[in-house]
Amino acid sequence: MMEHTEKAPNGVDLEALIGTVAAVKAAPSLARFRFRVHNRWVAGAHSKTTIQGFYGTGKEDASRKNPFVLEGDEPPVLLGGDAGPNAVEAVLHALASCLVVGFVYNATVRGIGVDSMELDLEGDLDLQGFLGLSKNVRPGYEGIRVICRVKSSATDEALQDLWAYSQEISPVMDIVRNPVPVFSELKKA
């Protein structure tokens, strides 16, 4: 974790960030990333995801010595063993953590100091879709609400503008708000 110093305002290495943007501008192919996860079913609703390598800046990344392991499960009322948050909760986590990165990085570029930032997200989901009880009910979230509370000495206008921009360039906000093509295949092992 970087300290909040003059060299790293908001804990962001500003020089490195500016360098990254310039490098990608000069060679756009550096911006091509491929992220990956591997998931293994345990039992019932419980599965484990391991996350380690990815491709980006023209090469396979080797910086992670150990994989991250995320547990997915359902709570008892959804017939799981509650070994981890469920999949739609994980989506809200992804959206929150994505908005934070975009907000803090761009705050830093704009010279805005962020003292604290907290987000509350909620999503409404009608289980009739997942249970196959109605074709008129979508399986996913009908809607998501995000409330972001920021402490900063910047003006409200500057923060609102930054917040709007953070959503615009947020990969997960884009994934949630807009269609992503998914290719899928089942192979008998």
Place this chain on the structure above:
Amino acid sequence: MMEHTEKAPNGVDLEALIGTVAAVKAAPSLARFRFRVHNRWVAGAHSKTTIQGFYGTGKEDASRKNPFVLEGDEPPVLLGGDAGPNAVEAVLHALASCLVVGFVYNATVRGIGVDSMELDLEGDLDLQGFLGLSKNVRPGYEGIRVICRVKSSATDEALQDLWAYSQEISPVMDIVRNPVPVFSELKKA
């Protein structure tokens, strides 16, 4: 974790699952769920999400004694401290764990035994969108590929049919493939 027994094939309490479907059929309002997460920024790209309560089956759930905590961060090449997977990796995790639940629950209802299930997901992302370097590049995934390997004595046809159905009723697949409205607000703390 439930054992794979006659009462709990695939580790799923089949009686409870059938009971849940019947209960929701009789009273569709039970199917209304609201999931929530709280995220707190730490520094730089690092934030922590806590996940505990949710609303469903007509009441606030109180089964989780402790919150789950998920770390979000970026790897060094994306200027983070690598305290956790990044947001778009978390999306792939969410999608994988969602597909597992739908597949295993519906396999159980159909009398299909699942011996093992593993998924590999990858997503292509051009960072020019996030970096604000091109309006023609979307910030999110351009495409996601899911390869699912299942060991089962069921026929290939039965497994392919189940796989297709699992995607159809998957909340996260719906969220990824189709637009979800997001309301957002920034408040100065």
